[in-house]
Amino acid sequence: MRIAIAQMNPIVGDIVGNTRAIIDRISQARQAGASLVVFPELSVVGYPPRDLLLKPRFIQANVEAARQIAERCVGISAIIGFVEHNKEPDGRRLRNSVAYCRDCQIREVRHKSLLPTYDVFDEQRYFEPGPGVSSIEHDGIRLGVSICEDLWNDEQLIGRRIYHQDPIGQLAAAGARLLINSSASPFWLDKHAFRQRLFGHQASKHHLPIIFVNQVGGNDELIFDGASMMIDAQGRVVAQAKAFDEDLLIVDTDMPSGARIEPYPDSLASLHDALVLGVRDYTAKCGFNRVVLGLSGGIDSAVTAALAAAALGPDHVTGVAMPSRYSSEHSVTDAEALARNLGIHYKVIAIRAMHETFEEHLKPHFEGRAPDVTEENIQARIRGVLLMALSNKFGCLLLTTGNKSELAVGYCTLYGDMCGGLAVISDVPKTTIYKLAEYINSKTGREVIPRNTITKPPSAELRPNQTDQDSLPSYELLDAILDKYIHQELSADEIVAAGHDARIVQKVIRLVDTAEYKRKQAALGLKVTSRAFGFGRRMPIAARFRY
Secondary structure, rough: OOOEEEOOOOOOHHHHHHHHHHHHHHHHHHOOOOEEEOOOOOOOOOEEEEEEEHHHHHHHHHHHHHHOOOOOOOOOOOEEEEEEEEEOOOOOOOEEEEEEEEEEEEEEEEEOOOOOOOOOOOOOHEEEOOOOOOOOOEEEEEEEEEEEEOOOOHHHHOOOOOOOHHHHHHHOOOOOOEEEEEEEOOOOOOOHHHHHHHHHHHHHHOOEEEEEEEEEEEEEOOOEEOOEEOOOOOOOOOEEOEEOOEEEEEOOOOOOOHHEEEOOOOOOHHHHHHHHHHHHHHHHHHHHHHHHHEOOHHHHHHHHHHHHHHHHHHHHHHEEEEOOOOOHHHHHHHHHHHHHHHEEEEOOOOOOOHHHHHHHHHHHHHOOOOOOOHHHHHHHHHHHHHHHHHHHHHHHEEEEOOHHHHHOOOOOOOOOOOOEEEEOOOOOHHHHHHHHHHHHHHHHHHOOOOOHHHHOOOOOOOOOOOOOHHHOHHHHHHEEEEEEEEHHHOHHHHHOOOOOOHOOOOOOHHHHHOOHHHHHHHEEEOOOOOOOOOOOOOOOOOOOOOO
């Protein structure tokens, strides 16, 4: 049987556009000789639709679209993801479903059984789990159709069973000969290798091949990496679609060894490609075609600018240097060199006079108080005002340039450098930013990011001779502690027992906890790790739990 895996990039809520794309891929699959084409989870509406699911007209439009798609299934069958009404008298009103379309009709509907509520998922807010599983017969072969999380329930790899059901085991026991999983599985670093191990174990355990079709593209903070695949009954990957791009992968279940296996990029390359895709899709799907950002001559803004140029093209990116009285000469020359190397637009707006004006007008109100972080933050806020003015005037999206390490400990200024619409690298630790800079230079084969930008001590340059390490531990040490506290959820005592200085650990934890109010007001950030700030880490602000 020839099956087409339709890895598509939907726009959340664009039911008309998504339907058009699905119908187009059905036509392509038919021309390729496929008897069945499979689409990702909720492909009609895009994933995640969130509270759009509370709008009755949205649900009805999605149901009508599913019927329109079914009408185009002539000489080919399709499995599409959509939202169906729960027809039972009890439970939530909706189900996360797939429709099996054949001969111009929706012949069968299957529902998602396992509804995740961890990390960025909140499916029990909207959906009722399916009442059970059953296979679908297609051309004499019984297909075990499941949706995303249904395939992840494998206690041998996860460590424990988190659900009381095993949909894949039930489908295998019911006589399925081929497992098909429609997914919208978000990217994070090194997740794809885990997916391969998990799905390979499921396939070999049940002695059944698996077809996994994944969404691709950026939807708000989430990035979907695609890399759909077929795994044979021995647990081996025998076909794999492109990563971070749309694809139509044709597999023959009788001769799977003849299919394409697209390589998946290594960790650093996948991080780069994910961020580029996230910037491109967030910008385009929100209706922008240009971005602006501040260029300080530092490594964070340099990496952000390089990612934006790769995502949108250099002509759609403007970098702005805003030197103050404390800016070093190399801050401007490094920023200018970066802009020239990337080919982006470049502006210089000096802020010294503006800063002095603020100080002059505030002086009588600050009488008797020495200069402190207040005056430092005024500089950052002047820069924020200028960048927002350019964003407003020219209709371009403002990108913030703060990294995860800074955001974690609050080493950033509200309404200053935190101003913006998209925080591109807010889930990338500072130590990884340096690696990303080196990767960008090696990928392009030339010094795009100036060497001095990479080697000089990091500094906010808000006071004379300032460096980040005046206030923070070295970034190598800071990132090691942050990983244990944020990603691993270790206590202070456990982190100290791992070999870290107790005083530094206590300071870092205090900074992380007290900066929660800043992170709640931060721009939406692209999620690329398993534990990102924002929707996936829901911490209270007015709280007093202390180690």
